[in-house]
Amino acid sequence: MWNQRYAADEFAYGTEPNSFLVQNAKILIGPVLSLAEGEGRNAVFLASLGLDVLGVDGSEVGLAKAQKLAASRGLAIRTEVADLATYEPPPNCFGSVISISAHLPSDVRKRLYPLVERSLKPGGMILFEAYTKAQATRNTGGPKDPDMLMDRVDLENEFPNCETILCQEIEREVIEGKFHTGLASVVQFIARKH
Numbered sequence: 423m424w425n426q427r428y429a430a431d432e433f434a435y436g437t438e439p440n441s442f443l444v445q446n447a448k449i450l451i452g453p454v455l456s457l458a459e460g461e462g463r464n465a466v467f468l469a470s471l472g473l474d475v476l477g478v479d480g481s482e483v484g485l486a487k488a489q490k491l492a493a494s495r496g497l498a499i500r501t502e503v504a505d506l507a508t509y510e511p512p513p514n515c516f517g518s519v520i521s522i523s524a525h526l527p528s529d530v531r532k533r534l535y536p537l538v539e540r541s542l543k544p545g546g547m548i549l550f551e552a553y554t555k556a557q558a559t560r561n562t563g564g565p566k567d568p569d570m571l572m573d574r575v576d577l578e579n580e581f582p583n584c585e586t587i588l589c590q591e592i593e594r595e596v597i598e599g600k601f602h603t604g605l606a607s608v609v610q611f612i613a614r615k616h
């Protein structure tokens with residue numbers, strides 16, 4: 423489904439980075455692991471700040487576009503095609519992990535997130551933005567399956583070895599390509615590993 427979505431020349435979520443990421447990028451430490459990076463808009467933005475970024479995604483079509491986007495701007499990013507249901511990030515390796523609109527079933531999150539937390543060095547940062555369960559009734563983007571939508575309490579519980587810096591559910595305009603198109607309910611989460 424994702425390879426199909428990314429097959430068009432157009433970028434499904436645009437080439438501009440996610441605005442929550444832009445607002446908070448200064449707190450990120452490299453190297454950065456970007457979960458479900460897609461077509462590269464966020465990895466390329468972080469690379470433009472001088473950060474070393476590894477974008478992981480299940481779609482080889484998306485990551486090929488990510489590499490092209492980086493090259494078109496004279497930037498380098500690392501990419502890895504992997505299914506997050508089985509992916510094992512190396513321990514104690516990353517300065518930050520980001521996850522933007524990376525909606526996974528709860529059983530996948532349950533396996534992956536402890537590994538994500540373990541992959542951070544002490545003091546490493548987590549930055550997530552995702553649609554909440556309230557988004558299921560809107561037609562402005564995101565999956566409809568409530569199991570793939572996230573909330574504040576889930577996120578805080580899923581990273582028990584991190585200190586929460588920001589954890590809020592808000593409504594905001596998300597305009598990112600033709601699939602994220604207006605007022606949306608999102609959860610925003612920033613935390614630091616102890």
Ligand SMILES: C[S@@+](CC[C@H](N)C(=O)[O-])C[C@H]1O[C@@H](n2cnc3c(N)ncnc32)[C@H](O)[C@@H]1O
Nearest residue numbers: 424435458459460479480481505506507522523
């Ligand atoms: C809504 S897109 C967001 C892409 C990117 N984070 C962005 O903000 O532009 C969701 C991404 O999750 C990826 N994805 C979904 N399930 C996955 C899985 N099990 N393993 C790896 N990637 C997955 C898709 O390939 C897709 O690129």
